Amino acid sequence: HLSYPMSYIEDNVELLIPEMSALSRQEKFTIQNGVVVASEILNEFDGMAIKDPTILNHNGNNYCFFSEGNTANFVLHLWVDEAQLGKFKPHPLSPICISPSNARMGGNIICSDNDLFRFGQCCNTMYGEALAIMKIDILSPTHYSESKIGSVVADSGLGPHTLNFNFASGQIAFDFFTFKFNLFAWVTKIKGLIWSFGFSERHIKFASDDK
Helix, strand or coil: CCEEEEEEEECCEEEEEEECHHHCCCEEEEEECCEEEEEEECHHHCCCCEEEEEEEEECCEEEEEEEEHHHCCCEEEEEEEHHHCCCCEECCCCCCEECCCCCCECCCCEEECCEEEEEEEECCCCCCCEEEEEEEEEECCCCEEEEEEEEECCCCCEEEEEEEEECCCCEEEEEEECCCCCCCHHHHHHHHHHHHHHHHHHHHHHHHHHC
C-alpha cells in the first residue's frame, strides 16, 4: 500500500516521499517530468512503519512530521535534518502532539505571510473524519509549539482526509469519503496486497542493483 504522495522541491529537484508503512522502511524518490528516475532508502527510518510523512524545509533545516504504527491516529512525531546534511534524527520534543483530534498529518504544511500551518486529521470517532487547522507558533531544531485556529469539515460525507494547495496553479486537492456496501470489496483488498508485495520485491532488486 503506497499512499499520501508528499512531493517537495529541494535544490531545484522534485522529490517524492509516499507512505509505505507496509514495507517497514521509507524511501525518497527523485521525479523528472512525472517519472521516477532514482530512489534512496532513508536508513534512519529502517524497521519503522511510518505513516503520512510530511517534509518541510524551514530556515535551512528539513523537518519530517509523521505518525507510526498502531499509534498513528493519535501520536505525531517530528524528526529534523539540521542544515540539510541528509540524515534525520528525533527532535528533542518528539512526539510533539498526542491527541486523536489533530495529531495525524492531513496534507502538506503551508507557509503564508511567514506563518506556518499544518492540517491534522480528526480521528476522535474514526480515521480522517475532518481536519484541524494548526498554526505552528515555534519551529526550530530544539523547540516546537502549535495552537489550533480552526477546522475543515465536509458538508457531505466524512473528511476532508487530506488537503493540499498548489498556489502557483491555483489548484486545491482534497478527499472525503462515505460508507457504501460493496460485496466484492475483498477482491480489491487482495489485489492491493498482491501489488504491494510485487512492488516490494521489484524495488528491493532495483535498489540493490544501484549499489
